[in-house]
Amino acid sequence: MNRDKTVKNKNTALADTIASEHTVTDDELALINKYTRRQFTSDEVYVFSVVLCDNDIDRDYERFTVEALFELEKLFVGKTGILDHNPSASNQTARIFDCKVEAVAGKKTKTGDDYFRLTARAYMPKSEQNSELILSLDSGITKEVSVGCAVGKTVCSICSEDMSSHLCSHKKGESYNGNLCYGMLCEPYDAYEWSFVAVPAQPKAGVIKSYKKKTEVTSLTEILKALETKETITLDSHQSEKLCGYIAQLKEKAQQGEMYCEQLRKSILSLTAVAEPDIPYNAMAGVVKKMSIDELVQFEKYYKGKLRRKPLSPQLCSEKKAVAEFKNNEFKI
Ligand SMILES: [Zn+2]
Incomplete structure (x- = not known):
């Protein structure tokens, strides 16, 4: 029932x-x-x-x-x-x-x-x-x-x-x-x-x-729906436990997401150091910091493709030092 x-x-x-x-x-x-x-x-x-x-x-x-x-x-x-x-x-x-x-x-x-x-x-x-x-x-x-x-x-x-x-x-x-x-x-x-x-x-x-x-809503969906109504609701211990568990899960996922973003940022900085040597490292670092996860994915994909198509230019030599500093293991051409 x-x-x-x-x-x-x-x-x-x-x-x-x-x-x-x-x-x-x-x-x-x-x-x-x-x-x-x-x-x-x-x-x-x-x-x-x-x-x-x-x-x-x-x-x-x-x-x-x-x-x-x-x-x-x-x-x-x-x-x-x-x-x-x-x-x-x-x-x-x-x-x-x-x-x-x-x-x-x-x-x-x-x-x-x-x-x-x-x-x-x-x-x-x-x-x-x-x-x-x-x-x-x-x-x-x-x-x-x-x-x-x-x-x-x-x-x-x-x-x-x-x-x-x-x-x-x-x-x-x-x-x-x-x-x-x-x-x-x-x-x-x-x-x-x-x-x-x-x-x-x-x-x-x-x-x-x-x-x-x-x-007596036990499903999380119902608890969240009740919260969304902005009406005063009372949660019993079982429901609070459920909600806290959910928040902990979200925190963990957010952490994983942040780690993934950081990886993408580093990867893009390494790639652009080669593909766009004229852009100063700090300027590019400031740009990627503001990018959404979708933008980061798109940029990484774009620059990986670009470098795959474009043979290495002699300029790379002068940038080698900078690239090495990023310690980017993914940077492989
Ligand atoms: Zn309806």
Whole structure:
């Protein structure tokens, strides 16, 4: 199983469905009583609906595929929710006892597809402890839930490749030939607890949707790709080890490359001492120092060929001393 352990936390509104759906059917009560130690009556439980997520593009330019919503439908049943940002109320929990994907007639997503959403039915016991939360839900103070889940991969809307792979170079939120790039969240395989988020004073302040990449990326390509995104990433000891190993390898290769360049420089200086006796040694040394590896290879090839074609001129005699000083073993005509 190739799971990249991408954890998504999504905020969604529950306002539109919450108001009128507190009636508990007998079937629902039976489902609820699967989780309780004793049989509860419909008067004892407070039931409400929550939209957990949908297939529309969100603020992070991501959307769940409809298939993913159906997977999540199974994964969220039984999961408990807590009231966020309120430690004293941490024991106020609700539990999802039913979940279903529903098409909303006539509604389309930003991409023009039929709109689907995952709606959960949740319950909590009517108690004094929960009365404050029930009131804040009823009054619309608590309007959002934050859900967390793990998805197998995020597929690019432009190239259909996994966005964490090196095959995709697109950026979410950017436009390519008029097409918006967004990530399609696929293959969810775990759902975590969900929480109520109180509506903040600043409209945007509370709608934080962090998404942690628990980068269990083991391949170096993935680590490097993560670094390139310039997002804050955390490397575990295994990943740092891998990265340090890679840097050490690069250093070694750079050293070998430098040794090769030095050989080429010496060779060119020896060859040009013969082929271009008018150019002072220091001037030529300054030139080759600035040459790239490709240029060095080309120059060496050129002068080797030139000297092979051209018979030795008498001038060589006067340069012999200079040539000998370079101690160049490769200088053979
Ligand atoms: Zn792409």
